[in-house]
């Protein structure tokens with residue numbers, strides 16, 4: 001199972017989290033987020049990652065324009081793009097053409113069960129879906145938990161990440177009910193926004209050990 005730790009801002013923490021076993025690191029490219037990092041800051045983290053077991057590097061964007069996404073991906077050395085806003089299937093198609101080989105992840109912020117059906121409209125243009133909890137004022141990193149019970153029949157046409165309020169304390173309960181291809185944690189393994197708590201990250205991987 002893939003494990004993505006999102007909201008990385010510091011090179012030493014990125015490296016430590018990769019060494020603990022994260023298969024993907026997420027970088028918030030959303031101006032206004034307390035976890036925002038510039039393309040150059042991401043590159044500094046990427047340059048410090050251990051060789052040989054380098055995790056995927058995912059940039060998180062909200063309704064950014066195509067040029068900004070492409071320039072950031074190249075400058076920062078990203079391997080994937082997470083679209084966390086209202087990006088349309090057509091936007092994903094254009095991005096796919098501009099960045100062939102880049103993993104495209106479309107996040108759906110689940111307000112009602114109807115949201116879940118939106119994923120199929122993207123399936124020809126993206127690689128992966130991600131389900132996050134809906135918050136009326138904030139776009140992500142909210143710590144809000146999805147209603148896992150409601151998702152029990154969710155079987156999308158693509159691999160998917162479960163996000164939204166996961167912590168070392170609740171991750172096994174979530175995985176007892178759902179079988180996502182990956183999990184994504186941000187605020188649940190932080191001391192404060194953008195400052196990861198390495199003890200909590202280590203505890204997460206202990207919980208996930210078979």
Ligand SMILES: O=C(O)c1ccccc1N[C@@H]1O[C@H](COP(=O)(O)O)[C@@H](O)[C@H]1O
Pocket residue numbers: 006007026028030033034035060061062084130132139140141142143144163164165166184185186187188
């Ligand atoms: O973390 C942010 O600040 C953020 C800002 C804008 C869009 C997405 C953001 N984070 C994403 O939120 C989810 C879940 O976070 P949490 O575990 O509930 O804190 C995760 O996918 C982040 O990529």
